[in-house]
Amino acid sequence: MVLAGSPLTPCLPDGPQARPEVESLQSYSAPLEGRRGLLRLDFNENTVGPSPKVVEAIRAIPADHYAIYPEYNGLREAVVANLGLPALTPAHIGLFNGVDAAIHALFHAFGAAGDVLLTTSPTFGYYTPCAQMQGMAITAIPYLGTDFAFPMGAIRTALLMQPSPRLLLLCNPNNPTGTRLAPELILELAAAAPDTLVVVDELYEAFTGDSALPIADFAATPNLLVLRSLAKTAGLAGLRIGFAIGPEALVDRLGRVTGPYDINSFAVTAARAALADQAFTDTYVAEVLRSRRWLLEQLHNAGVRHHAAGGNYLLIWPSRPAQAVEAELRASGILVRSMAGKPLIDGSLRVSIGTREQMERFWAAYREIENLSSLP
Numbered sequence: 001m002v003l004a005g006s007p008l009t010p011c012l013p014d015g016p017q018a019r020p021e022v023e024s025l026q027s028y029s030a031p032l033e034g035r036r037g038l039l040r041l042d043f044n045e046n047t048v049g050p051s052p053k054v055v056e057a058i059r060a061i062p063a064d065h066y067a068i069y070p071e072y073n074g075l076r077e078a079v080v081a082n083l084g085l086p087a088l089t090p091a092h093i094g095l096f097n098g099v100d101a102a103i104h105a106l107f108h109a110f111g112a113a114g115d116v117l118l119t120t121s122p123t124f125g126y127y128t129p130c131a132q133m134q135g136m137a138i139t140a141i142p143y144l145g146t147d148f149a150f151p152m153g154a155i156r157t158a159l160l161m162q163p164s165p166r167l168l169l170l171c172n173p174n175n176p177t178g179t180r181l182a183p184e185l186i187l188e189l190a191a192a193a194p195d196t197l198v199v200v201d202e203l204y205e206a207f208t209g210d211s212a213l214p215i216a217d218f219a220a221t222p223n224l225l226v227l228r229s230l231a232k233t234a235g236l237a238g239l240r241i242g243f244a245i246g247p248e249a250l251v252d253r254l255g256r257v258t259g260p261y262d263i264n265s266f267a268v269t270a271a272r273a274a275l276a277d278q279a280f281t282d283t284y285v286a287e288v289l290r291s292r293r294w295l296l297e298q299l300h301n302a303g304v305r306h307h308a309a310g311g312n313y314l315l316i317w318p319s320r321p322a323q324a325v326e327a328e329l330r331a332s333g334i335l336v337r338s339m340a341g342k343p344l345i346d347g348s349l350r351v352s353i354g355t356r357e358q359m360e361r362f363w364a365a366y367r368e369i370e371n372l373s374s375l376p
């Protein structure tokens, strides 16, 4: 993954240079090393692992199949069956090596130098570098007030800019603020801006149930694309599999900028097994929602400033610098993500929600570190 780099990033004095947009980006290593064995509440992953049926299916892959290029037959059909929406066909489903790869592809296919990406702030960090890679301009509208409400008025106004924004990227619920946006309003935005590709990143939709898909009519809004992943709920983050769902023509364009074998055979097998065991995912999501309610009660009773809306995560403002508290939690075996420096939520920690037992462990450590132990 890459993040926006400074314009002063040094170029190699000799040898070929990349496109200017790439030379001004910086390689970015997400803090994803050394996490195994720790309680991972830092990247909103599933915290218990996938369905046992996924494990069985992967174990059953004969070794000689490792030598064969992956085959995708049946996977799009399995996604359609899992979604259970009569209007969807396999041609509406694009397969990607994680939703990150779908995001990369849609910028590659649709974003040209000088085009505008319209989005919100703060939001998922990968949209910005993808836009910068293409030389796009970015208009990021801040969420509103202490509840981080969706800036509907400003987005509507910005959509009317001329020329129209090329892309509108909406994360629903938003990572990291949890802000929810009614799917009807998304459709309204898409219908009002036919020249803009409206992308709804629904990575955390399972935790809210707010999806544009059941009410979307791709004939009426041929500019609407929805992103879904098996990373956060089904527990396949390490295998990398994600979907872009939308009108056939859009899915086709994304396919044109994606390699023929970008999704590996293990991910295909795992995805099929996970999609066939929706009960496992539903049980996990229900457990997360229950433990989220429990943690919110503790935070409320202890008078700790926090913010929670949609998603399997919430924001907590510790009494001391977020990075120091993040480091102390890490020393006690618990990973959370400092939001230090992020617009509007500077000073907070983003804490992913896992099982009740995991949240009890987090809360005990947090109380100790923040000297809240004397509270009830």
Ligand SMILES: Cc1ncc(COP(=O)(O)O)c(C=O)c1O
Pocket: 043, 044, 097, 098, 099, 100, 101, 124, 171, 175, 201, 203, 229, 230, 231, 237, 241, 242
């Ligand atoms: C909002 C959002 N979109 C996309 C992604 C990437 O998902 P995937 O693991 O499927 O690439 C993430 C991961 O953190 C995310 O939070």
